[in-house]
Amino acid sequence: MNSIMSTPLRIVNFSIIHKDGWSSETDKYGIVAEPLNKTYNRGAFSFYLLLWGSDTKRFIEDIKIKDQILNMEVLGVTKKFGILRLEHKNSNTITNLVKRYKGVILSEIISNGIEKWTIAINTKSLKKFKEKLSQYGEILNYTEKSPNEVIPPPVLTERQVEALKIALNKGYFDYPKRIRGEDISKLLGMKTPTLIYHLRNAERSILEFYLDNFIND
Template identity: 25%
Template sequence: MAKLQQELDDVRSIELDNAFYVEDGTWIESLTVASNAEFDPEAILEDIPGASLFYSSEIPTGSDELEIRRLTILAKESYPFILSLVLRQEAIPNRIVLQNGVFEVVTTTRDWDQFRSMADEVQETLGEFELLSVTQNEEPGEPLDSGRLTEVLVSKLTDEQLAVLETAYNSGYFEIPREASATDLADELDVAQSTVSERLRTAERTLLELIYGPRE
């Protein structure tokens, strides 16, 4: 996020909507970027090592002076990554925004001791921490919006692939040991078993390509 802000001349804010950890410091991240000028996310990300774009959409604003884009990227985050610091303390990240070079983070913790532990780690690893406010609530608050990233992932699959994945998941096909067979899925969907197997393989390959990229 910080490198993306450096590459954008007129950025207003970058909000981390959600992130899934892949491996070896690599994350799938959903970002909302607000800028005072138009920008090409693909060209920008080409100049950032370890980052690649696989989805971008523009959010209409009705203003010629503001461009908002929702990006989903694959990014290798160097330690310390602010989200990983929050999650290591088992806190719930509610909002993470980078603006004017400063991260504003809203989190939910179980109690003051857990918050203090998280604050101490942020201070120790990032070198600076400022507490703006504390609120005691019965409800923990909403976590980072998973719906936006889910929307991107499912947009890459056909309706038939989504149907077979949902049926397979709900039937226990992916459990160990399996609670349903390909034949059971075929009967449920009223299609041939070979069709179920083909749709499952295609859907799984599509999801893996989103993470690892297409095979050469």
């Protein structure tokens, strides 16, 4: 049996003001955006986009007409929170740059017009990656660290995403609530304690990751 060769790996954290794209709109509307669960197709990639901020609805209206956005599905939205499903062009994106150098995106948070990334990448690719990255905008911060220090992004289950979508769409997070937990549980065909379990786990995963990677920067 062939042994597995050791491959040097580094965790890279960087903040960048992207010259192109929609990330600058987060500053305009006071939005924090977190892309999750990216999947790649030929010439494009799809992902969920979680939004927090002062005016998510106007932010969504602005970015949906951007050239880079091929398709947008609004899964749920209130004035201060939203979940989108986006299909995005590959060209001139940092996502595509990371993929080209066989890196892995561990987290990405966008706020105040600044993109904050954490990626894992082979040590041999670091020099070329950083050279190319500088062509995408102004790099504000760039550090490398051991893989043991990374905090992974949350991975929501299908049931958690489904519960969040309906809760948002039906006004469960509004004040006052426009729907009761009991009514949502009936729509999903589950018991109310099970619904609360899924919602709280999803909220906890998102908030813990947000607080650890954004507030404590």
